[in-house]
Structures are given as C-alpha cells and as structure tokens.
Amino acid sequence: MIDVRERAKALNAELVNWRRHIHKNPEIGFDTPQTEAFITERLLEMGIDEICNGVAGHGLTAIIRGGQPGKVLGMRADIDALDMKEDTGLPFASTNGYMHACGHDAHAAMLLGAARILSESKNDLRGTVKLIFQPFEEGGKGALAMIDEGVLENPSVDAIIGLHTGTLWKGLGSGQVGYRFGSLMAGADWFEVTFKGKGAHGATPHLSVDPIAMACQAVSAIQMIVSREINPLDSAVVTVAQISGGTARNIISPSCTISGTTRFLDPETRKMLQERIKAICENVAQSMRGHADVQFSYGPSPVINDMEMTKKLRHAAVDILGDESVVEVPEPTMGGEDMAFFMEKVPGTFFFHPSGFGEDKDYPHHHPKFDVNEDVLWIGSSVMANFALTWQDN
Ligand SMILES: [Zn+2]
Ligand SMILES: [Zn+2]
Structure with missing residues (x-):
C-alpha cells in the first residue's frame, strides 16, 4: 500500500x-x-x-x-x-x-x-x-x-x-x-422587495404615497425577526444589503427597492424567515397605503x-x-x-x-x-x- x-x-x-x-x-x-x-x-x-x-x-x-x-x-x-x-x-x-x-x-x-x-x-x-x-x-x-x-x-x-x-x-x-x-x-437565500406608492413633488408629501418611507420602516421591522422571533439557541441572519429609490432630492419616487440575504442552519428557519419577511414588507407597505412586491430566490441549503x-x-x-x-x-x-x-x-x-x-x-x-x-x-x-x-x- x-x-x-x-x-x-x-x-x-x-x-x-x-x-x-x-x-x-x-x-x-x-x-x-x-x-x-x-x-x-x-x-x-x-x-x-x-x-x-x-x-x-x-x-x-x-x-x-x-x-x-x-x-x-x-x-x-x-x-x-x-x-x-x-x-x-x-x-x-x-x-x-x-x-x-x-x-x-x-x-x-x-x-x-x-x-x-x-x-x-x-x-x-x-x-x-x-x-x-x-x-x-x-x-x-x-x-x-x-x-x-x-x-x-x-x-x-x-x-x-x-x-x-x-x-x-x-x-x-x-x-x-x-x-x-x-x-x-449555513444555507443562504436572497430576497428583493419593491415598494410601490405614488410619486410627487418633494414639497407635497400629502399628494404622494412614499415608498422610501415604507422601505425604511420595513428595514427596521425586519431586524426584529432575528432579535425577537428566532430562538436564541438557533442561528439566523437577515441582511438588507442594497436599497435604491429616487432620482432627485426634490422628487418623491414612485418606487423603492431593497434586497438582501438570509442565512440559516435549519430548513424550518429558512421557511420562517421567508414567511416573515414577506408578511412584514407587505403589511408595512399596506399600512402606509402602498404595495410591496416580494421575491425570493433560493440559494444553497445548509451544509x-x-x-x-x-x-x-x-x-x-x-x-x-x-x-x-x-x-x-x-x-x-x-x-x-x-x-x-x-x-x-x-x-x-x-x-x-x-x-x-x-x-x-x-x-x-x-x-x-x-x-x-x-x-x-x-x-x-x-x-x-x-x-x-x-x-x-x-
Ligand atoms: Zn467564496
Ligand atoms: Zn469558496
């Protein structure tokens, strides 16, 4: 040998x-x-x-x-x-x-x-x-x-x-x-959320439905998933890594997009992260008179x-x-x-x-x-x- x-x-x-x-x-x-x-x-x-x-x-x-x-x-x-x-x-x-x-x-x-x-x-x-x-x-x-x-x-x-x-x-x-x-x-998935509202002049917010305001609320609320909803003995990450919306400083944009990644060690946690991100973004948008379009793409499962x-x-x-x-x-x-x-x-x-x-x-x-x-x-x-x-x- x-x-x-x-x-x-x-x-x-x-x-x-x-x-x-x-x-x-x-x-x-x-x-x-x-x-x-x-x-x-x-x-x-x-x-x-x-x-x-x-x-x-x-x-x-x-x-x-x-x-x-x-x-x-x-x-x-x-x-x-x-x-x-x-x-x-x-x-x-x-x-x-x-x-x-x-x-x-x-x-x-x-x-x-x-x-x-x-x-x-x-x-x-x-x-x-x-x-x-x-x-x-x-x-x-x-x-x-x-x-x-x-x-x-x-x-x-x-x-x-x-x-x-x-x-x-x-x-x-x-x-x-x-x-x-x-x-x-960990396993990794990706998400992209487009918040949609109604554009307007920056001086007339009451005539707009502001998607940047929706995105800001949603990004904050998403942070609560890991800190308040995941068992501390389990592991998960939700990272919003991109945010884009607007073209000028005096125009309220009609849309704003955020995208990011989730990481998890357990297939159940994967499902839960998807459900909660979707629910939070849709509900935040709705509560602010707008709409959120939530897309996920699957990355690798955990090793x-x-x-x-x-x-x-x-x-x-x-x-x-x-x-x-x-x-x-x-x-x-x-x-x-x-x-x-x-x-x-x-x-x-x-x-x-x-x-x-x-x-x-x-x-x-x-x-x-x-x-x-x-x-x-x-x-x-x-x-x-x-x-x-x-x-x-x-
Ligand atoms: Zn690499
Ligand atoms: Zn590598």
Whole structure:
C-alpha cells in the first residue's frame, strides 16, 4: 500500500505549480474553459482518461476505477474565481480583472493531487472514484446545474466529500484539518422587495404615497425577526444589503427597492424567515397605503455533514496528521456553500483545510489581498486520497 502522506508531501511542489497556473488565469461563473482544459491535460498525463467534459458549462468529471469491487465516491472541488481585481502583488497574480480570492484554485490543485495519488494506487482502491470539478460555486449555481446534467449518475454516486481551504475559522491553523458532525455551514437565500406608492413633488408629501418611507420602516421591522422571533439557541441572519429609490432630492419616487440575504442552519428557519419577511414588507407597505412586491430566490441549503461519513473522514485525517492536528470545528459558519446540493442527494462530509499564514498576515475570503499558504496543499490531497482508500474499511 502506498504511503499516502509521503507521496502527497513529495507532490507539494507540483500542487503549487498547478495552483499558481490556475490562480494566474482565473475564470468566473460557468465560463471556465481554460481551467477545464488545464485540469483535463493534467488528468490525461496521469492516465485518467475516462473524462466527461463540458458538464454545466465548463465543469468536468473523471472516473478512477479501483482494482477491487466497491462503492462510488464523489470527490468535489469548485474551480471558479470572483469578478474582482487582485491586489496581492504576487508574481503569479491575475491580470485579467478576475481573482481567485476564495481558494478555489487551491481546491482544484488539491483534487488533482488526490487524483494523482489514487491513479498510482488503483490496485488498492476499492470501488470507483468520481472526480467532480465544479464551476460557478460563487453565486451558488454550479452544483445544481451539474446535478441536473446527471453528475450523480453513471456510475451512480453513493457518497461525496469535499473541502474548503482558507482562513474562515477561528482556532484552526495551517497544518490542521477541521471536521464537524451535523451542520457546518449555513444555507443562504436572497430576497428583493419593491415598494410601490405614488410619486410627487418633494414639497407635497400629502399628494404622494412614499415608498422610501415604507422601505425604511420595513428595514427596521425586519431586524426584529432575528432579535425577537428566532430562538436564541438557533442561528439566523437577515441582511438588507442594497436599497435604491429616487432620482432627485426634490422628487418623491414612485418606487423603492431593497434586497438582501438570509442565512440559516435549519430548513424550518429558512421557511420562517421567508414567511416573515414577506408578511412584514407587505403589511408595512399596506399600512402606509402602498404595495410591496416580494421575491425570493433560493440559494444553497445548509451544509449538514453525515455522521458516518464524518467519522470516516476524521479517521482518514488522523491517519495522515495524527490526533492533535485533526480538530472538531466548534461552531458552524454562516457562510454558504453549494456543496450542500450534492449533500442533499447523497451522504457526504465537507471539511475545512486551514491555510492561513498566521498572526496578522491573513486577509478574509473575497478580499483583494486574499492568499493561500501553499505549504499545506499536500494535506488536502492526502486526506482526500486516504479517505477514498479507507472509507469502505470496517
Ligand atoms: Zn467564496
Ligand atoms: Zn469558496
């Protein structure tokens, strides 16, 4: 049996090269053809040739068949960047106006690393591994699109794993792996409310039905949902992030729009937040002689880790890193992840791969100076590969 830890460490320089190439050439949304081509070339070099290109735009899947019978494990990495300008000053910084500011460049490289290790230990591999390189995680559309195109079929996937790298989690440092039973990341939805009234001259408010006044009341009232209606032991966020209405300082606008996001760890809370935002906005508008048009769009559900899969993940990680470096994440984060769509379909576990530099050298995700500590890329590859090699052991 291959020594996964040593093999992955020896691969780290290559993982760095792969990550830097993807970092330098970021692509966004479903439109990731260069990233797809780069990953395809690397897989072919490894002798992995059962590749399905063009899944959900420019996502791809690839199959590694083990030498022994067994189940099918999906291993997923997201590959898309963000529509923002990079300001890291790194020699391999992007110059095309997009940026890998969430670490998905590292995710793609680490999954390639796991693929490399597994392609070299096919004889020891039970069952099949399906590599899933997913576009458009930012915005939460890629996973669903891949599922709609049948990514979990043919062969049909029995379970799935994935990871997120970065600096999101307090108390976890580079060199460690974070796991959590149950809820790990929040679900996210979006809302947009248009308040409608009647425009008028700014000097004649009595002739108007003022939608900006409605929006202000509604934004205040919405704050009460979390503070007064959610059980303090549950978690929820309601953020109004945009407000727009009016064209001049002496005209009362006929409409005003607010939009924002909700976050939740529980499907019941999701429903409740939607119902209450709708009721509050409609009633506030009505009480002020106006009307509110409330629209929701669904984002990812909460990421809820399967108990058995998480136990196995912990086991696979302890094998590689030892007990003290495999840490239970104390609390879920309110960030969203469309990995949740896969995990609604098949049991899965999603784990954290801390890759900060420590002290004050770290920037948050989606920051123009965000960077990933490349020294620990091998950890992501080795833990995923080891999981694939061990998850069907008793
Ligand atoms: Zn992100
Ligand atoms: Zn991300």
